């Protein structure tokens with residue numbers, strides 16, 4: 159059989175756990191006019207009996223061998239179209255090899271939903287709940303490692319995502335689609351090198367760009383023709399109500415209507431500012447986030463938090479406003495100044511500590527920090543954020559894990575009037591404090607070495623008053639009605655939120671930072 163050569167020849171291959179909605183995805187693809195194959199149906203035909211029955215009579219090992227014999231040639235021969243694989247098909251190395259030529263779409267389903275559905279359908283591997291839960295945990299990283307596109311499974315998301323999956327199929331190799339979904343809405347997020355200009359624009363309507371002035375000069379052309387461009391001076395000083403008012407006035411002056419959308423081109427500053435303007439302009443228009451910093455690509459562009467600073471505090475005025483789409487073109491990172499890349503890397507380290515597993519191993523192994531070494535980490539980090547926000551859009555519970563390192567980090571920023579450290583640099587110091595408070599001494603040492611290796615501060619300037627940082631920690635904790643505890647880490651991947659810590663220990667963790675060399 160001929161190998162797949164043209165991008166468009168790739169099939170969309172849906173993978174995922176039992177109950178993830180692969181058959182529904184296939185039906186959606188069929189309704190959209192794609193040629194489709196459900197591998198389980200083919201395997202059953204070959205077995206000449208239902209899979210459940212074969213499993214019971216002959217056992218899993220024999221089933222897997224027969225499954226492989228059907229699935230590998232099927233994938234090798236697939237051109238275009240869509241294929242759904244059984245949940246365990248990807249356990250075979252030859253199947254994983256055959257997937258390489260195609261566009262792999264992971265339908266991610268939470269274990270509760272999966273159990274409910276699999277029970278209903280009497281799947282052979284859904285008889286013992288504990289074993290089912292363990293299997294789900296074991297397979298998830300495998301699906302994640304194979305996926306070009308991530309869709310939270312469950313409802314008919316595949317039908318809505320299909321146009322974007324087809325657009326991904328034509329995108330430069332290595333591009334990813336991450337589907338953001340939370341209570342208030344859903345959106346496609348594209349991540350990859352050279353995406354701008356290479357993929358079809360994911361949102362209809364006219365485009366009103368709010369751009370960081372530096373980024374407009376470097377990358378503005380990649381967006382093609384725009385209906386208006388409003389430049390914003392680079393830097394945190396632009397994140398104000400006054401600047402928001404100016405931008406809103408210019409959007410109105412340029413004739414923006416409800417069915418048009420804002421394009422936010424730049425780092426977290428422009429993303430937050432333009433996102434906020436989009437949230438309030440005529441009570442809400444769409445915003446396509448086009449992040450160009452590492453902070454933006456792994457963190458701020460995703461999840462819908464927008465806002466500006468006021469004199470009382472940073473990010474004090476804002477709105478939850480999920481983007482209409484995100485396009486994170488990792489090629490733009492090549493022009494990012496090294497200290498900005500390093501500051502963004504701290505959010506990568508934070509995310510990897512939360513996720514643990516393979517992501518942590520990849521992050522700790524980075525020798526030299528540059529656009530090429532971090533680009534492959536953008537999609538996995540953004541995915542950790544999306545999966546967390548999906549559970550808790552408005553920051554009332556699960557989303558709190560993302561604040562790892564931020565309690566002391568924010569306090570350091572506040573105590574130094576937001577001038578001495580970049581946000582990421584302060585969070586790096588906050589991570590070291592959080593790891594001390596977690597009694598994770600070995601891990602603290604490792605993170606300290608990692609930050610130092612990449613030129614990030616590991617010591618707090620001795621002239622920063624401990625009292626000032628402590629007072630800011632207290633203010634930060636009181637931001638919630640009941641006070642918010644610390645996020646602590648036992649080991650990578652094992653994080654606990656809302657942990658109360660004795661004030662004396664916080665003081666000594668901060669003093670320790672001042673004594674670091």
Ligand SMILES: NC(=O)c1ccc[n+]([C@@H]2O[C@H](COP(=O)([O-])OP(=O)(O)OC[C@H]3O[C@@H](n4cnc5c(N)ncnc54)[C@H](O)[C@@H]3O)[C@@H](O)[C@H]2O)c1
Nearest residue numbers: 372392393425426427428450451453454458463490493494
């Ligand atoms: N909304 C959220 O969830 C969230 C999360 C994290 C951070 N934030 C916010 O993000 C802001 C920090 O964002 P940031 O770190 O991206 O800073 P930033 O937006 O200020 O960008 C940093 C600098 O890099 C320049 N720059 C951006 N992209 C470039 C490129 N590709 N090439 C060359 N130069 C480039 C900018 O001009 C700027 O000088 C803070 O205000 C923070 O509060 C928001």
